[in-house]
Structure formats: C-alpha cells, structure tokens
Amino acid sequence: MELFWDILISALLVIGGIFGLVGSFGLVKLPDPMTRLHAPTKAATLGVGAILIASMVWFAVKQGHVTLHELMVTIFIFLTAPITAHFISKANIFRDWPPEKLPKPAGEGDWAVHTADADTSKGELAVEREKNIPHEND
Incomplete structure (x- = not known):
C-alpha cells in the first residue's frame, strides 16, 4: 500500500x-x-x-x-x-478596445464596460466625453 x-x-x-x-x-x-x-x-x-x-x-x-x-x-x-x-x-x-471595434455580445445587452450605467466606468467615460466632445462655447 x-x-x-x-x-x-x-x-x-x-x-x-x-x-x-x-x-x-x-x-x-x-x-x-x-x-x-x-x-x-x-x-x-x-x-x-x-x-x-x-x-x-x-x-x-x-x-x-x-x-x-x-x-x-x-x-x-x-x-x-x-x-x-x-x-x-x-x-x-x-x-x-473602443466600443465600435468590440463584437456585439449575445442577446439584447451591450458591453457593461462601455456604458455610462456601469459603476466601474462612469467616471472614466465622463472624462473621455469631456475630452472628445466639443463644447458649444468653443
């Protein structure tokens, strides 16, 4: 044994x-x-x-x-x-990966990392939007 x-x-x-x-x-x-x-x-x-x-x-x-x-x-x-x-x-x-290059996930949803409702990315997306979107006053 x-x-x-x-x-x-x-x-x-x-x-x-x-x-x-x-x-x-x-x-x-x-x-x-x-x-x-x-x-x-x-x-x-x-x-x-x-x-x-x-x-x-x-x-x-x-x-x-x-x-x-x-x-x-x-x-x-x-x-x-x-x-x-x-x-x-x-x-x-x-x-x-930008959201446009990601393959669509199965079902109705979208990638949580690239949506404003995702708690892990809300701050980062707001900063990116401020940098990329021109303001009306510019």
Whole structure:
C-alpha cells in the first residue's frame, strides 16, 4: 500500500510540474495580453492545485496527520484565479478596445464596460466625453 501512495504523490507532483511549466511558457510566449491571460489562470492554477494536493496526501499518509492548510490554499486559488482573470480582461477591454471595434455580445445587452450605467466606468467615460466632445462655447 505504501507504493501506491508514493506513486500517487509522485504522479501529482509531475502533473503539477507539467501544468506549471505549460502555464509559465504560455505566459511568456503567447502574443497578446488577452491570450496570455489564459496561461496562468488555467494551466498554472491546475499545476499549483496538483502540487498542493500532493502535499496534503503526503502529510496525511507519511506524517499521520491531516493538514487542511493546503486544501484551503487550493480552494482560495481556484476561486480567485477566474475572478482576477475577469478583472484583468475587463481592464484590457476598457483600455485597448473602443466600443465600435468590440463584437456585439449575445442577446439584447451591450458591453457593461462601455456604458455610462456601469459603476466601474462612469467616471472614466465622463472624462473621455469631456475630452472628445466639443463644447458649444468653443
């Protein structure tokens, strides 16, 4: 039974290392920020998760006590990585893409980042409108 746990822990470490390597390589080599965003949020997150689960299994099997620190860190990473990716992509859309060049989203709505009702962009849009729209007194 000891051999099974050693193989499982080793496999999780190797899988984690491969995912981490792929995520790091993608972060460096992909061409633009939106495609580079996928590498650390997908592959590297799975790599870190596999290594933390390997650590949790090792402590449970080899040391004889269960540690939940690794599980908490894994859950935290899996919950925060997509949210961070969403924030970065919204900032990239707002910074680099004018509303005319964005593809229309599905349904009736429009991109929230480019509407005045969006709480995250109301101030920025007002500043842009003041700079771009000539006043009647000019």
